[in-house]
Structures are given as C-alpha cells and as structure tokens.
Amino acid sequence: MNITSSVPLSSLIEPNRDDFASSATEVAGVGALHGLSSTDKPADDGQVHDHDDTAKTAQVASVDATSSSPTSKLQTLGSPTLTVQVTAMDRLSEAELDRWRMIRAMRPEFSTPFFSPEFSAAVHRSRGDVQVAILFDESQADGSQPIGFLPFHRFRGSAVPVGRFLNDAHNIICPPDVQIDWLWLLEQLDVKAFDFHAMVGAEAETLAPHSHGLIQSFRADVGDDSAAYLKRLGKAHKTIGRQGQKTRKMEREIGPVSFVFDCRDTQLLHQTIQWKREQYQRTHILDLFSTQWTRTLMDELFVADGAPDNRERPRGILSVLYAGDRVVAAHYGLIENDLLHYWFPAYTPEFSRYSPGTALFTAILTDATQNGIRCVDMGYGEQPYKLKQTDATGSVAFGCITRSRFHRGWRAVETAAISTIKKMPLKESLKRVWRRIQPQAGISKLR
Secondary structure, three states: OOOEOOOOHHHHHOOOHHHOOOOOOOOOOHHHOOOOOOOOOOOOOOOOOOHHHOOEEEEOEEEOOOOOOOOOOEEOOOOOEEEEEEEEHHHOOHHHHHHHHHHHHOOHHHOOHHHOHHHHHHHHHHHOOOEEEEEEEOOOOOOOOEEEEEEEEEEOOEEEEOOHHHOOOEOOEOOOOOEOOHHHHHHHHOOOEEEEEEEOOOOHHHHOOOEEEEEEEEEEEOOOOHHHHHHHHHHHOHHHHOHHHHHHHHHHHOOOEEEEEEEOOHHHHHHHHHHHHHHHHHOOOOOOOOOHHHHHHHHHHHOOOOOOOOOOOOEEEEEEEEEOOEEEEEEEEEEEOOEEEEEEEEEOHHHHHHOHHHHHHHHHHHHHHHHOOOEEEEEEOOOHHHHHHOOEEEEEEEEEEEOOHHHHHHHHHHHHHHHHHHOOOOHHHHHHHHHHHOOOOOHHHHO
16 A cells, blocks of 8 residues: 655755754765775564555655766656665565666666675575665656665664675665655654665765764775786885785795685685684674674675676675695685675784785785776775775765654764774773673674
8 A cells, every 4th residue: 555645845855954963963075975985683673574565655856967066956857756665685576686786787886795686685694684675766657667775674673784784885776866865765664763884875965964974985996907006006105015025034934825816615714704703802893703694694695696707796705815835814805897895804813924914915906907806995994904005095974864863862972982982092901991891892783
C-alpha cells in the first residue's frame, strides 16, 4: 500500500536548521568530497520486508547536472514522486543488481568497492542483516526502474552504513542529477538517524547541517607508470627514497626478497589478520576483528566470485613480501578494475628495523602497472605514513543526519569529547589505561 506524503517540496529541499542542536558544528565545503577514500551478530530492531510491503511516496528534487558548483541550488523538475521499498540484500533481483551497478558507474566518486553490490552482499552473508532501500521515481516513463539504492543496517533505532566501520565510503547510490532528501528517507525507513563516518559525494548545502567535521582521505594516482610514480615519491619523501637501502640490508641479513602481488593462500590471509589483531593490541586500538562477522567477511571477499582474471567485480586480494622463506609483511585489500583499496597492512614486529610496511608498499607500487593498477586508494584517516605514500588528498565527512535534537546533541557532545582527548598530550597513556579497563570500548562500532 502506498502512503502519499503531504510534506511540501520546499521543506524537502531545505530542512529547517532549528531542528538541530545549536551545539553542533556546521561544516561548509563538503561538496569537494571524493569517493577514492583509506563487527557479534547484531540485533535487528527493524523487520526486513518484501519489495511490495513498504512502498511509501514523497517528493524528490534534482540537482542541475550542468553546474560544476558543489553548492548549486536544487531544482524542482515537475514535482515528480519518489517511492521507497525496503528488502533484504539477498532478495534483490539480478536486474536490480545490474541497475545498481549502472547507476554507480555514473559517479566516479563511487568507484571505491564499498559502493559495489558485491561488498554489501558479502557483508550480508557474513552477518545476515543488510537491508537495502530501493528508490523509484514514479513520474518517469519507466517508473519501475530504480533510481537509487542505500544499503544499511538497523542499530538501536538508527540506520548505519553497510559494513559498519569497515566501510571507508558511503552515501545514497543515485545518479549525479538526483538529490534525495535524507530526512524524508529516514522517516520512510522508520529510523531516527543515519550515523555516518565517511560520507563522500555529498552536496555541501545538503550535508552541512548534519556534518560534525571532515577527515582527510588519501590516494596514490600512479597512472600508467607506477615505477615512475615511485621514483617521484622517493625524491619527495626520504622515507620512501631510503627504503631500498633497508630492503637490501634485509636481503643480506635474512634472505632473498621476493613479492607475490596476488596470493591466494587462505592460511596466509588468516595469519595476516592475526598479525593485525596483535598490532591493535600493541597500539591499544579497538580490534576490528574481535567479532566473528568481520573475520568471516574477510573470507567471503577473498573467495568472492571475482576471479583473478575478472577485474570488473571487487574481491579481496592478499599481497605478501618474503625474505628468504619468511613472511615479512602482508597486505589485505580490495581490488576492482584499475583500483586497489589499501585496507589492512600487517607485518612481523621482529623485522621492524627494516621498515617492512614501507617495503611492502613500495613492492606493491613497483608491480602496480603490470597488474593493471592505476590508483591505490589509502582511505580516510590521517596516519603519518599516508602523507608519505600518496600524492592526492580529499575529504570525507562524519556526522549524524537526524531530526532528533537529543540524538544530534548527544552525537555532537560525543564527537567533541573524542576530539578533545585526541589533542591531549598524554593521550597515548590514557589510551593504554582505558583499554586495560575497558578492552571492548568502542565495540558498538562493529555491531
């Protein structure tokens, strides 16, 4: 049954800022965001419905597709109507999945694998609770064709990005000339908020009332000659330029250095994940693999349908650096077309004097071109090593979209508190103490 909304189009285009807590920080310039960005079974407090059970109707506005300004005003096109249907990820038809891929291909900023249906499907197989909001414009000649998709989880009455904090980029997947009002959409989904941590491709005026801030994202645009890119990088950063000396020393002291760009050894994958978990413990960071579903997801992506000779579908890829017969470092990421998402690098601490992480990265760059890679996406997060390994930066936004003053205010206070702690001179000591007292602190990010 369709329910027609009586909300005026003007309120869909420009939400009332008085609905949001005054303590929240408003951020401008989010239109520059780009999509080349770089966990226990959750309780589902919302019911998964069949396609025909949750259709609701309201209005949608459209962005001027000819405007290059990220803050261009939304334009109304004949008061079209938008309907939303919610279904479980594994209930989507092949035609709907193809439509998802086609719409995604219209947006270069959505080229990262996190926007692919394959990623959402792997998450669903790992935890079983991925829902997808499918949007239709009934005013179009073929109103049965979806114009947008939003994969999400329900958590404590809110919607959260598919894959939780393992997802490095998210947004509604819709054509570039379509603007969906988030507040209306959340009402149709019967959730109080959408909490986001890496929003890309958003209009500045649309997202500003909801954003708590921006985080830099990094990528290495290696182009058609990754060896030349690595040479330029070495001249710009001593850490990269001097790595060759350390690698040669490792070869003399341990054994011949070799590298496998695409290793398909599942046991080595599990060893890499274990090394990463040990690193989280050493550095007092939340262990992203402390819940079963995140470990299952790594396996699901590793054995995904995308075979090594099929680059049109994303899949997990393990790259391994050896010295003699010893594994020195490994990286588990996602590969799709000519993009490699740099996700989980790990190494054996006993080889730390050789800078194994940098040795691994330079080996990946050296072999990138011959393996069809033109971009290494490092994701969001301002870790120092990313500044030395990349030549391009962008931003992703984090915040909370909601009409609830309480929820937005609480999230703003929480964000401010975390920001304050990060700036404290004794933050590392505080982090160690807190992690000992609360080893599972932050685990809700994975539920």
